[in-house]
Amino acid sequence: LLLAARFSLLVSFITSVRGIDATNRVLNVKDFGAVADGITDDSKAFDTSWREAWNWDGIKGTVLVPPGKYLVSFAEFEGPCKASISFQLQGLLDLFSIDTSLSLAKGTFHGQGETAWPLNQCHKNSDCQLPTPIRFNFLNDSTITGIKSVDSRYFHINILGCYNLKLNDLKITAHADSSKDILVSEVFCGPGQGISVGSLGKGIKDEEVVGLTVRNCTFTCTSNGVRVKTWPDSHIGIASNFTFEDIVMNNVENPIVIDQLYCPYNKCNIKPKDSMPNIEIGNRNLVYNGVNVKVEGPETTSLCSNVKPTLFGKQIPATCV
Numbered sequence: 311l312l313l314a315a316r317f318s319l320l321v322s323f324i325t326s327v328r329g330i331d332a333t334n335r336v337l338n339v340k341d342f343g344a345v346a347d348g349i350t351d352d353s354k355a356f357d358t359s360w361r362e363a364w365n366w367d368g369i370k371g372t373v374l375v376p377p378g379k380y381l382v383s384f385a386e387f388e389g390p391c392k393a394s395i396s397f398q399l400q401g402l403l404d405l406f407s408i409d410t411s412l413s414l415a416k417g418t419f420h421g422q423g424e425t426a427w428p429l430n431q432c433h434k435n436s437d438c439q440l441p442t443p444i445r446f447n448f449l450n451d452s453t454i455t456g457i458k459s460v461d462s463r464y465f466h467i468n469i470l471g472c473y474n475l476k477l478n479d480l481k482i483t484a485h486a487d488s489s490k491d492i493l494v495s496e497v498f499c500g501p502g503q504g505i506s507v508g509s510l511g512k513g514i515k516d517e518e519v520v521g522l523t524v525r526n527c528t529f530t531c532t533s534n535g536v537r538v539k540t541w542p543d544s545h546i547g548i549a550s551n552f553t554f555e556d557i558v559m560n561n562v563e564n565p566i567v568i569d570q571l572y573c574p575y576n577k578c579n580i581k582p583k584d585s586m587p588n589i590e591i592g593n594r595n596l597v598y599n600g601v602n603v604k605v606e607g608p609e610t611t612s613l614c615s616n617v618k619p620t621l622f623g624k625q626i627p628a629t630c631v
Contacts, residue, residue, distance in 0.1 A: 334370040335393075336361050339380070346378025346401065353382045364391045377401045387417075416456040419443045440464035449475050462483060475478065491521035493607020500530035504562070506537040507552070509572045521551045528558040535565040539572035548599035568614075 337359045340346065344355035356373075371393045378401040387397065390498055390508035421443045446454070449473040457483040459466040465484050467612045469475065494505060505524055529535045535541060536554045559565040610627065 312568070328474045334372055335363070335366045335368055335373050336386070336608045338374045338376065340376060342381060344375075346376070346380050348379035348381055348404065350381060351383050351482075352385050356380070356382055356385050360385075360395075363395050366395075367392045370394045370396065372396045372398055373415060375399045375401055375403065375625060379404060396462050417522055418458045418460060419462075421462035421464075421466075423463045426463040427485070442466070442468045444468070445470070446472055446475060448472065454590070455479055457481075458483065491523075493523045493525065494527065495523075495525045497524075497527040498530070499527065500532045500560070502532050504529050504534040504537060505530040506534065506539065508537075508539035509541055510539065510576075511541040511548040516544070516548065519549050520547075523553040524557065525553070526556045528563050529565075530560040530562065531562070533563050534567055535562045537564070537567040537569070539567075539569045541580050542578055543572050544570075556575045 339355045339359045342355040342358045342362075346352065350572065359373050363373050371391070375396070375398065380401060381401050382403060394518040421441070426440060430440065442465040443453055443459055443462050444457075445468045446452070450473045452472070452474070452475045455478045460483045462484070467480075473624065497505070499505065505527070507519060507522060509517060524536055533583075536556060538552060540548050554566070557565075
């Protein structure tokens with residue numbers, strides 16, 4: 311894991327180990343001078359403890375960060391190391407400086423979510439505050455490459471107030487029995503690509519996405535508003551029980567896109583299902599309630615195929631059926 315020079319990054323509950331044995335040397339950053347008061351710069355303690363772990367010639371080494379808030383202006387955790395090294399963070403790590411650029415390369419952030427999920431009461435408690443493992447706040451001209459987030463207790467990655475932030479080769483792994491019936495609400499989005507689901511169904515093992523509600527959101531100057539993308543050969547039910555309601559579109563190129571023939575760069579060799587006999591088209595029963603799209607410029611149009619929608623309320627522009 312490499313954290314290099316000048317950044318504003320807030321990280322909570324990062325990589326942790328599952329157990330400690332006789333072959334595992336534990337290096338507590340407080341033993342190397344860390345204060346953990348959120349004011350004192352603890353950079354030297356982190357650097358020294360990592361170097362000690364790096365030189366450990368046993369089987370495993372652990373850099374332990376006990377509960378507390380640690381202010382770190384510079385950290386470089388670089389390998390390869392002689393032993394397998396884990397960074398166990400039990401507190402809050404606040405990395406910052408005036409010049410807010412960041413280079414973060416490789417490493418796994420394990421949220422140990424399985425220890426918290428059985429106790430999760432967020433569906434009952436609006437003040438629930440399970441930790442988000444990785445937060446990028448107010449970064450400029452920064453690059454994040456090759457990091458992996460595993461079994462987060464809550465959200466995997468949060469991004470706030472960043473400019474020109476590039477995230478490459480990210481991997482997010484969650485439990486097989488993951489989220490269903492997701493609600494997205496009170497989002498102000500733009501410019502950008504709106505809210506998109508998919509693409510889905512490219513592989514035969516792709517999981518179904520069931521139960522998504524997008525409500526009370528505003529899109530401004532985006533290429534799309536709400537979008538669902540499934541590949542031509544995706545199986546029936548790959549995307550179901552989606553609801554989009556109370557959505558405001560301001561100067562959005564494609565307000566509503568439900569694409570069952572998603573095929574970027576025209577590299578698909580599979581014919582769409584509507585040309586095959588005795589094949590039922592998935593996602594064909596659509597319900598529209600009071601769609602009103604207003605844009606400046608040319609007249610808006612509505613295009614569709616292979617759908618049998620149920621329409622009620624105002625439809626502006628007129629629907630394609």
